[in-house]
Amino acid sequence: MRELKFLNQFFWKYRWRMLLGIAFICISNYFSVLQPQVIREALDLVVEQVNNYRMYDGFTTVGDTYFGILSTTLMFFAGLVLLLALLMGFFLYLTRQTIIVMSRLIEYDLREVIFDHYQELSLDFYKRNNTGDLMSRITEDVNKVRMYLGPAVMYLANLVSTILLVVISMLAVSTKLTLYTLIPLPLLAISIYYVSNLIHTRSTFIQQQLSKLTSIAQEVFSGVRVVKSYVRERQQVRYFAEESETYKRMSMDLAKIDAWFFPLMVFMVGASTIITVYVGGLQVVAGNISAGNIAEFVIYVNMLTWPVTAIGWIASIVQQAAASQKRINEFLETKASIVDPAPTEREALRGEIVFENVGFTYPDTGIRAIRDLSFTLRPGEKLAIIGRTGSGKTTVADLLVRMYDVSTGRILIDGKDIRERGLANLRQRIGLVPQDVFLFSDTIHNNIAFGAQHDPSREEVEQFARHAAVYEDIAGLTQGFDTLVGERGVTLSGGQKQRVSIARALIKRPDIVILDDCLSAVDTNTEQQILGYFNQALADKTAIIITHRIYGHLRFDKIIVLEDGGIAEMGTHEELMANGAYYSEIVERQMAEEVGK
Structure with a gap:
């Protein structure tokens, strides 16, 4: 008993x-x-x-x-x-x-x-x-x-x-x-x-x-x-x-x-x-x-x-x-390892992000994913994070939305440690498109509307579907936005799922945007449409784009190349090209592939 x-x-x-x-x-x-x-x-x-x-x-x-x-x-x-x-x-x-x-x-x-x-x-x-x-x-x-x-x-x-x-x-x-x-x-x-x-x-x-x-x-x-x-x-x-x-x-x-x-x-x-x-x-x-x-x-x-x-x-x-x-x-009786210090916080974010000697080790596996990572992003700046598989790119995104807490160092947003910020408010103000796209077994409309903090109209949902360059694909379906996507979005292609996920993140109207390799299954023309909207809509928003490739249509204020959880290179596009290291190799290889096509 x-x-x-x-x-x-x-x-x-x-x-x-x-x-x-x-x-x-x-x-x-x-x-x-x-x-x-x-x-x-x-x-x-x-x-x-x-x-x-x-x-x-x-x-x-x-x-x-x-x-x-x-x-x-x-x-x-x-x-x-x-x-x-x-x-x-x-x-x-x-x-x-x-x-x-x-x-x-x-x-x-x-x-x-x-x-x-x-x-x-x-x-x-x-x-x-x-x-x-x-x-x-x-x-x-x-x-x-x-x-x-x-x-x-x-x-x-x-x-x-x-x-x-x-x-x-x-x-x-x-x-x-x-x-x-x-x-x-x-x-x-x-x-x-x-x-x-x-x-x-x-x-x-x-x-x-x-x-x-x-x-x-x-x-x-x-x-x-x-x-x-x-x-x-x-x-x-x-x-x-x-x-x-x-x-x-x-x-x-x-x-x-x-x-x-x-x-x-x-x-x-x-x-x-x-x-x-x-x-x-x-x-x-x-x-x-x-x-x-x-x-x-x-x-x-x-x-x-x-x-x-x-x-x-x-x-x-x-x-x-x-x-x-x-x-x-x-x-x-299991306690959450992430504690919400201010459940009622409703403060908007300006978008200043500072990593101070951040280190992180996964508690379940003991793998050290991030070590001594430090960088600063001013409000409205764009950051690209590039690196090989397993270099810690996705971990940076998880730490920013407090899926995990840092093991060492600290992360500041607008000068305040994120561990002192309201957890719900932090995640509401950040639009994250994860690498592993997940869609609910529901209609396309409801999957996009899921990201909004209110009950959006059909016109609003369609607008953000256009921003994510997926409107034409949805309109071509028999039931349009009322199409059921099946479990985990199985009825849609990989590129369509990514773009629906992007629309879901953008409809939040976030203060900070994080895109974790979310254009990997998108063709070049569609990529240009999406990035064109990013240049307009994200002009005054802090954005972090994690990727394996370079987007020539999007101007980055800072580019970081990660290797084994630490910074191997950091600077602007021109500075990193002049270094002739890993970043320049990626750019040259990508340009050669585009010429070959």
Whole structure:
């Protein structure tokens, strides 16, 4: 139960629903307990009338009178039992409308809490954990927890109230018979305790294996192009089947343990019934109780069948919920490595950027990506960052939007350390087009509008699509801007996805623009259109363009060549050409390629 303490806040939030539901359960069980008493009265009446009839044996008129009275009385008792059953059912309905609805509301709240926390966590968290495991905890694990929040609570309240009401009613009739009837229950409690521990342990492993299955399926479906192009379908099927077989075996073992519960409950209840009939019969002979009391006790014992059976079921649910909540708590207790110091900040950025001896090492791999990087950009200046693969170019972009914090040194924007700036405001003011383009499985219009801080009109979306030189491509599609791009934008070409991503960044109207190699899949003519807009729209904005190639249509105030995370060259185009080093080699090679075309 230690792991489930986190859920107490939700019980408190919906306490009135829960208390009302428990009250309805008690009322329902009260009417349920009255039924055996009515049946006892009816049976005693029948026995009494039969004995009286024997006294008047041979008197037809008197016998008919007795049978008429008996028939009328039994119909009254039957109607009373039916009325009690209807009342019991009505309050049971109200119980489900309160407690089960409460569990659904808590399920909704819990998923919101988990999802919000996921979004607050930093990028390093997502590199350590796979998507399938994240999905499993917010779906399968929450489902397991909901069974504890609703059905388990409802049946536990039903169990407690039923046992209390039934035992009190039984004690009112015969203390001795009650004690004999309840003898099997301690043995049942010990058995449940032992089996519950087994269920808890195995449920944890089953949920972990289910997360692994979800991860495998998610990766295969996301990378289905690679799987098909390498003809690895059969291999993936075999791998998934092996892991599924492991999950099936673990689930079957758990099912075998669960299978012991019901026969064990039935055996114990059957033993109680036999004891009731035997000891009760002796009590009737002794004149301590009536025959109707035996029938009453037998019904009571059978009324205890489901609550007693539910002990094991509830224990199983609680154990599984505890295992699932433990997995949920592991992530909820994870703290974001990037802290927002000023959530309410709304300050615009002028665009001055200063790197002071910045060093950065990736926390998950220990790779040193940046070392002693220093440069200054004044507001409105343009910077190009060039370098070989793995030289740290993308890391510079990630550090500027605080996907990570620097390991050493500091980054200043407008003279203020970015670690002291509001995180949300910082990212809203910077338009980043990442190297790894991601589009949502939605319409093109919504993908572009996603970047805006307001709800943009269709005309505004189309305007920025023109700026990104993708309007004509979109207009040529059957449904235009209402075209669904598919998962990760699979229906669009690489160049189209890049340009949609550019439009999404520009519609933010950012103060600082960072383009991370986002024109690699764009042809020369389209590149000229985009850069032409950049020359106009970015004239007064600070811009950093990370690239493998040189854009002759865009004038840079400063160019940095990175190598192994440090600055190998820095200066203007003319200065770097005069150096005759790596930068000049790139320019000459690029010019030779363009001449060759």
